[in-house]
Each structure stands twice: as structure tokens, then as C-alpha cells.
Amino acid sequence: DGGITQSPKYLFRKEGQNVTLSCEQNLNHDAMYWYRQDPGQGLRLIYYSQIVNDFQKGDIAEGYSVSREKKESFPLTVTSAQKNPTAFYLCASSIDSQGLNTEAFFGQGTRLTVV
Amino acid sequence: KQEVTQIPAALSVPEGENLVLNCSFTDSAIYNLQWFRQDPGKGLTSLLLIQSSQREQTSGRLNASLDKSSGRSTLYIAASQPGDSATYLCAVTGSQGNLIFGKGTKLSVKP
Numbered sequence: 001d002g003g004i005t006q007s008p009k010y011l012f013r014k015e016g017q018n019v020t021l022s023c024e025q026n027l028n029h030d031a032m033y034w035y036r037q038d039p040g041q042g043l044r045l046i047y048y049s050q051i052v053n054d055f056q057k058g059d060i061a062e063g064y065s066v067s068r069e070k071k072e073s074f075p076l077t078v079t080s081a082q083k084n085p086t087a088f089y090l091c092a093s094s095i096d097s098q099g100l101n102t103e104a105f106f107g108q109g110t111r112l113t114v115v
Numbered sequence: 116k117q118e119v120t121q122i123p124a125a126l127s128v129p130e131g132e133n134l135v136l137n138c139s140f141t142d143s144a145i146y147n148l149q150w151f152r153q154d155p156g157k158g159l160t161s162l163l164l165i166q167s168s169q170r171e172q173t174s175g176r177l178n179a180s181l182d183k184s185s186g187r188s189t190l191y192i193a194a195s196q197p198g199d200s201a202t203y204l205c206a207v208t209g210s211q212g213n214l215i216f217g218k219g220t221k222l223s224v225k226p
Contacts, residue, residue: 006158042204050212106158
């Protein structure tokens with residue numbers, strides 16, 4: 001089955017720790033995105049990548065980092081610099097980022113909690 | 116800066132009713148508009164995609180319309196069922212392919 005797989009489903013982070021959220025897709029999509037969802041605030045864009053080895057900051061990139069070494073994978077690291085990391089994180093992909101091929105497909109999300 | 120607004124924030128209807136969810140956006144320069152469904156604690160499921168050149172799309176009991184000039188979209192759900200209970204999100208595609216979301220409408224369909 002083609003789709004987007006996020007892991008883990010639940011993640012707990014101690015104060016001062018870096019944690020990495022996994023996102024893998026087998027849809028052969030060029031573009032990948034990370035969003036953060038908080039209650040009452042909707043989804044906000046953290047980072048996006050239009051092609052391998054290239055990525056750009058979204059609206060709330062501070063305290064996060066990403067890499068795009070393979071087309072299929074776009075991991076997100078939540079660093080200790082992110083002061084309020086508790087949220088639901090969603091990864092998405094689309095065929096590309098321009099024109100008619102921007103229909104987005106989402107993974108099932110990772111819920112990160114600071115303990 | 117593009118802003119997306121969804122009204123109402125919550126809606127409760129009896130089973131069988133037809134209903135309309137509203138979405139408005141401030142900048143008409145969009146590639147497309149997508150409607151999503153989200154169940155509690157889950158990811159987003161794409162329901163309908165309307166390209167900027169289109170006026171509407173239909174899938175089963177769902178019909179979405181787009182009026183770019185007025186910055187509005189509606190999602191019409193016919194003959195609602197308890198299984199339709201979820202949060203419905205509207206999003207427009209920006210110039211980098213990223214989605215700009217509204218805050219959603221939480222729908223509850225009572226048996």
C-alpha cells in the first residue's frame with residue numbers, strides 16, 4: 001500500500017533532550033512538509049522540502065531541524081531550543097509543490113509530550 | 116498574508132440532515148483548495164481537491180464549491196450520518212505548495 005508512515009505514534013521527551021520524528025513515504029512524491037497542530041490554533045508549517053537535499057523554513061521553524069537525504073524520508077528533529085514542543089506533529093507529501101500537483105496526503109501523526 | 120477562516124467552529128445536527136460548512140480566504144491567488152477530515156487523534160484524510168480553475172468537485176455525498184473571486188468555498192454534506200462526525204478542515208495551497216489551514220469545523224451528527 002502506498003502512503004505516508006510516521007513513527008513513533010507517541011513520543012515522550014525529557015527537558016533538554018533532542019528527539020527525532022520519522023516520516024517515510026512510498027508515493028514517489030518530490031515535496032514533503034511538516035506541520036504542528038495545537039488545540040484551537042490549527043495546523044502551522046514548520047519546514048518543507050521541494051526536492052532532495054533542499055529544504056526551507058516555514059512559519060514556526062525555530063527550535064526544529066530537518067534533513068532530506070533521500071526522496072522517501074524527511075525526519076524532523078525537535079531540539080532543546082524548542083521551548084514548548086508538546087503538540088501533534090503531522091507529515092505530508094505532494095507530487096510536487098507547483099501548479100496542479102499539490103494535492104497533499106498526510107501521515108497519521110506523532111503526539112509528542114514533554115515530561 | 117493568506118488567512119483562512121472556517122465558520123461555524125462547531126455544528127451539531129440530527130442524522131439525515133443536509134448541511135453546509137463554510138471556508139473563506141483572504142488572497143485569491145491560490146493553486147487549489149482542499150477539504151480534509153480529521154478524526155480525534157488521527158491524521159488528515161483528503162476529501163476533495165478543487166483546482167483554482169474549477170468551480171466544484173463531488174465525491175459521493177460530498178460536494179465542494181469554490182468561488183475564487185469572493186474568496187469562498189463551501190462543503191455540502193448530504194443526508195448526514197453519525198459516521199460523518201469529525202473535524203473538517205479547509206486549506207488553500209500557497210505559492211510554495213504548502214497548505215494554509217483554517218481552524219476547522221467540529222461536526223457532530225446525532226443518531
